[in-house]
Amino acid sequence: MSEEKHRGRRNAQDNGGSLAALSEAELTRGNVDFHADQDTLLGRIDEVLVALRRVIRATDLHSKHLAKTTGLTAPQILLLQTIRDRGEVTIGELASDVSLSQATVTSILDRLEKRSLIYRERSTRDKRKVHAHLTAEATEVLKSAPIPLQAQFTRQFGDLQEWEQSMIISALQRIAQMMDAQHIDASPVLDIGMLDRQSAGHERGDAPPEQRARGGSGRAPADGQTS
Numbered sequence: 001m002s003e004e005k006h007r008g009r010r011n012a013q014d015n016g017g018s019l020a021a022l023s024e025a026e027l028t029r030g031n032v033d034f035h036a037d038q039d040t041l042l043g044r045i046d047e048v049l050v051a052l053r054r055v056i057r058a059t060d061l062h063s064k065h066l067a068k069t070t071g072l073t074a075p076q077i078l079l080l081q082t083i084r085d086r087g088e089v090t091i092g093e094l095a096s097d098v099s100l101s102q103a104t105v106t107s108i109l110d111r112l113e114k115r116s117l118i119y120r121e122r123s124t125r126d127k128r129k130v131h132a133h134l135t136a137e138a139t140e141v142l143k144s145a146p147i148p149l150q151a152q153f154t155r156q157f158g159d160l161q162e163w164e165q166s167m168i169i170s171a172l173q174r175i176a177q178m179m180d181a182q183h184i185d186a187s188p189v190l191d192i193g194m195l196d197r198q199s200a201g202h203e204r205g206d207a208p209p210e211q212r213a214r215g216g217s218g219r220a221p222a223d224g225q226t227s
Contacts, residue, residue, distance in 0.1 A: 052175070059192050062149040070145050071115075074191040075100070077148055079108055080138055083118065088131050090123075099188045104195055117141065150190040 066072055072080075075098075082097050083089055089097075095105045109132060112118045117138035123129040134142075157165060176182050189195055 048175075056192070059149060059190055062146075063192055065146060066148075070141055072141070072145070073193075073195075074148055074150065075104075075108055075189055075195045076112060077142075077145055078150070078189065079105065079112065080117065080134065080142055081148075083132050083134050084139070084142060088123075088133070090129050090131055094132060100195065101187075104187070108195070112138075148190075153190060 063074060066074060066077060070077065078098055079094060082094055086093070086097065091102055091105055091109070094109075095102045098105070100108075109118060109120070113120065116135055118132050118134055120130050120132050123131055157168075160168075173182070176184075187195060
């Protein structure tokens with residue numbers, strides 16, 4: 001009996017050692033899996049942030065390119081193109097076409113009129129309506145203006161399958177929610193900064209081409225400020 005007890009005790013010790021070794025192996029494997037999952041998650045986060053950064057950079061670089069070549073902002077180019085394409089158009093119709101408020105459109109038109117790129121006149125048929133028209137200078141500017149980044153995006157987005165469009169919309173809306181940005185008022189215009197600012201160049205202190213030729217500083221007070 002004594003020998004059987006010793007044998008049983010040794011078996012119990014061996015089993016206990018095996019269980020301990022097994023538990024340690026499982027714990028090690030669990031730690032490895034945890035770190036692998038963390039690395040995968042961090043890698044995916046990096047990919048998302050890089051993609052967002054590229055979108056922001058592309059928008060900013062395009063805005064600078066517009067400022068350098070035309071002295072205009074993306075919203076200003078968008079309005080000029082809409083007036084050109086529509087011909088005779090009211091302020092309300094313009095606002096509807098570009099999905100901006102009438103107040104924002106009016107502010108942008110004020111700046112364009114100061115640069116002699118558009119003029120407004122009352123309709124001969126309905127005196128209550130005011131139409132915006134391009135000047136000859138604006139027509140020439142549009143001929144050499146680069147294709148807006150938003151137009152490129154719109155064309156390529158339209159070429160996608162419906163499920164791809166829905167997936168992109170859903171993902172971007174979720175990202176906006178994750179960044180607590182879902183309640184921020186925003187217009188469907190691919191641009192950085194105030195939409196009704198004087199120009200992309202002026203906002204950064206750069207003079208548009210014609211002012212640089214005259215030796216002007218091109219600096220203008222920010223919206224809502226006086227010089």
